Amino acid sequence: MNKDTTVGLGLHDVARMLRREFDRRARAQGLTRARWQVLWNLSLREGIHQAALAEIMDVAPISLTRQLERLEEEGLVERRVDQTDRRRLRLYLTDQAAPALESLRELAMGVRHQALAGIEADDIDILVRVLGRMRANLCQRTEKEE
Amino acid sequence: MNKDTTVGLGLHDVARMLRREFDRRARAQGLTRARWQVLWNLSLREGIHQAALAEIMDVAPISLTRQLERLEEEGLVERRVDQTDRRRLRLYLTDQAAPALESLRELAMGVRHQALAGIEADDIDILVRVLGRMRANLCQRTEKEE
DNA sequence: AACTTATAATAAGCAAGCTTATTACATGAA
């Protein structure tokens, strides 16, 4: 109806539904989507420290801290003090993380399959491209106007 | 990199960024995106009761209840007991709601403009269409498998 | 060396969503 509001609200709703569906399926595994996402990003850059990972994920550092605390409790992540700068904690996955990552990746593919049913491959490519551009447009880190 | 995960996580991230940007700009108005969204949906169907609106928005009834409590406190929404079924509360906007809706709609257009900068109109149409389809794919109300 | 300034991580407290459980009212069957 009012097209001006369709994009933002639509994205918001679909993202919430995806999260809900994922978490519903993943409940048996004991991991939520948010924690899985941290594991996933971390798996690409082991040894990174928290602030840097938070910046890459464009999440507030404190948000990441809490996820990492739980992941550490659950034995999936290890945090070691950086000896060259003792403020920093370097992050590593444990052996337990690999199977968890794999099973959640499969689960995510299942949700993805449900969500994208009946949508043209070309349109999915466009979706991914547009999301990337939107992310860049919004990522301008708080755009400190001095 | 791994394309299987790009859609879900991308959507999630972009939705979060949109919300953050919107709420950042709207802070002066004292309204958040979630409350504005309730007002917006309500404006299209005044007199509806809570459970029906929750279903349309695909949100848990309790989530809506809390938003409506605050909106009522703030004087933007009125809840009147339905006389034919006294369990129900019918919802109405107050006079204060109209200007709030309008100013937030403008604000939303500003965020939208930032987010969509440099993206082809055709691609935006595709985005909206794909989101609609995804929503339908995911909306299958909890899919009670009996 | 002492002092300021910057940065990594965390603490406190708020917002929004969810699941599960309660309470009040409706409705259909005995």
Next chain:
DNA sequence: TTCATGTAATAAGCTTGCTTATTATAAGTT
């Protein structure tokens, strides 16, 4: 009419994210 069942709204408590404020460590200046 009474009793069981169903439904609208809410309560309690969890998760995830945010902003703002603290604390510990680094690093640069005088």
